[in-house]
Amino acid sequence: MNVLSCSINTLKGLYDISGVEVGQHFYWQIGGFQVHGQVLITSWVVIAILLGSATIAVRNPQTIPTGGQNFFEYVLEFIRDVSKTQIGEEYGPWVPFIGTMFLFIFVSNWSGALLPWKIIQLPHGELAAPTNDINTTVALALLTSVAYFYAGLTKKGLGYFGKYIQPTPILLPINILEDFTKPLSLSFRLFGNILADELVVVVLVSLVPLVVPIPVMLLGLFTSGIQALIFATLAAAYIGESMEGHH
Amino acid sequence: MKNVTDSFVSLGHWPSAGSFGFNTDILATNPINLSVVLGVLIFFGKGVDLLDNRKQRILNTIRNSEELRGGAIEQLEKARSRLRKVETEAEQFRVNGYSEIEREKLTLINSTYKTLEQLENYKNETIQFEQQRAINQVRQRVFQQALRGALGTLNSCLNNELHLRTISANIGMLGTIKEITD
Numbered sequence: 001m002n003v004l005s006c007s008i009n010t011l012k013g014l015y016d017i018s019g020v021e022v023g024q025h026f027y028w029q030i031g032g033f034q035v036h037g038q039v040l041i042t043s044w045v046v047i048a049i050l051l052g053s054a055t056i057a058v059r060n061p062q063t064i065p066t067g068g069q070n071f072f073e074y075v076l077e078f079i080r081d082v083s084k085t086q087i088g089e090e091y092g093p094w095v096p097f098i099g100t101m102f103l104f105i106f107v108s109n110w111s112g113a114l115l116p117w118k119i120i121q122l123p124h125g126e127l128a129a130p131t132n133d134i135n136t137t138v139a140l141a142l143l144t145s146v147a148y149f150y151a152g153l154t155k156k157g158l159g160y161f162g163k164y165i166q167p168t169p170i171l172l173p174i175n176i177l178e179d180f181t182k183p184l185s186l187s188f189r190l191f192g193n194i195l196a197d198e199l200v201v202v203v204l205v206s207l208v209p210l211v212v213p214i215p216v217m218l219l220g221l222f223t224s225g226i227q228a229l230i231f232a233t234l235a236a237a238y239i240g241e242s243m244e245g246h247h
Numbered sequence: 248m249k250n251v252t253d254s255f256v257s258l259g260h261w262p263s264a265g266s267f268g269f270n271t272d273i274l275a276t277n278p279i280n281l282s283v284v285l286g287v288l289i290f291f292g293k294g295v296d297l298l299d300n301r302k303q304r305i306l307n308t309i310r311n312s313e314e315l316r317g318g319a320i321e322q323l324e325k326a327r328s329r330l331r332k333v334e335t336e337a338e339q340f341r342v343n344g345y346s347e348i349e350r351e352k353l354t355l356i357n358s359t360y361k362t363l364e365q366l367e368n369y370k371n372e373t374i375q376f377e378q379q380r381a382i383n384q385v386r387q388r389v390f391q392q393a394l395r396g397a398l399g400t401l402n403s404c405l406n407n408e409l410h411l412r413t414i415s416a417n418i419g420m421l422g423t424i425k426e427i428t429d
Binding site: 063064065066070071073074077113114115116118119120121122123201205206209210211213214217218221 | 266267268269270274275276277278279280281283284285287288297298301302305306309
């Protein structure tokens with residue numbers, strides 16, 4: 001009897017160790033919708049980090065930038081550079097959009113990789129990077145779709161739809177399909193990468209809690225930065241593509 | 248055996264869900280690895296001096312601009328002083344030119360005056376000369392008229408007796424003249 005309970009305990013323990021929570025959500029009921037509360041909480045934290053640091057950085061601007069101001073100017077320059085390379089000469093109005101995308105995704109990803117979210121315990125599910133949830137990435141990808149449609153329509157009016165039959169009308173179905181695959185690929189790429197990163201780290205931590213996960217975590221930092229850059233670059237590229245004149 | 252498994256279980260123990268709270272399990276919440284990762288990040292982030300480079304670049308740009316500005320101001324100053332010099336020279340030239348013109352005018356007026364005077368003199372001389380000639384002519388004419396009248400008178404009323412009387416009177420007159428002259 002004793003031996004049995006002992007072995008049951010052992011099994012339970014082993015199960016607990018390898019029990020990684022996926023698909024567990026902390027649901028909030030808002031107006032008939034079930035929302036993922038943990039994602040909202042981490043998003044708010046990310047937004048607060050971004051707004052707070054930006055406010056602190058630009059509070060006392062100097063001619064010769066130092067510290068935070070220098071850093072934020074560098075980030076802005078980087079974003080402008082990305083937008084300029086992808087969109088072209090008329091990149092100016094799109095810098096805020098691209099910058100928002102890049103900064104939000106980047107800080108989200110890195111918050112998942114750097115902040116000890118798991119210290120805070122939720123009734124259900126657990127806190128992680130907001131981009132760890134498909135809803136966030138789909139929202140971002142749909143915003144990108146709306147943005148590139150808006151960019152094309154304001155630039156060329158209804159003539160924008162001429163690009164669907166651009167090389168030949170035979171490609172019409174593929175061109176229409178592209179409008180669906182773009183947000184799909186954007187959202188799935190980001191979601192998959194971040195979820196995979198975090199899962200690998202969680203699994204490794206549950207198996208070997210110390211030292212071993214560190215290289216993977218560093219790799220996760222690298223890939224999440226790259227993913228943010230890819231998302232921003234692709235969004236800018238789509239906007240640029242819909243704005244460029246056809247010859 | 249039980250102790251070992253218990254410790255093993257507690258090692259992987261997940262606090263049961265249900266309410267908000269803090270997970271105090273150091274191994275599960277993973278702060279050690281996170282701090283190591285953060286430390287590595289900060290260490291290598293410090294090594295990359297993008298921001299320092301940027302600051303240095305901005306400083307250099309500002310310094311260059313200052314230098315260029317200084318140079319430009321200097322050049323402007325130089326150009327201004329040259330302009331001033333040229334202006335004064337132009338002023339001098341203008342003044343000189345005016346005085347030259349004034350002098351020229353005066354000399355011209357003077358020479359014209361002289362010419363005019365000379366012409367006046369010529370005119371006066373000519374007038375005098377003409378006058379003189381006219382007077383002479385008149386005189387001559389009057390003289391001829393008188394002579395002709397006298398000759399007529401003489402021819403009409405000269406007879407021998409008168410002739411002789413005249414001659415004798417003249418001889419007498421000449422004689423007295425001779426006496427006087429002697």
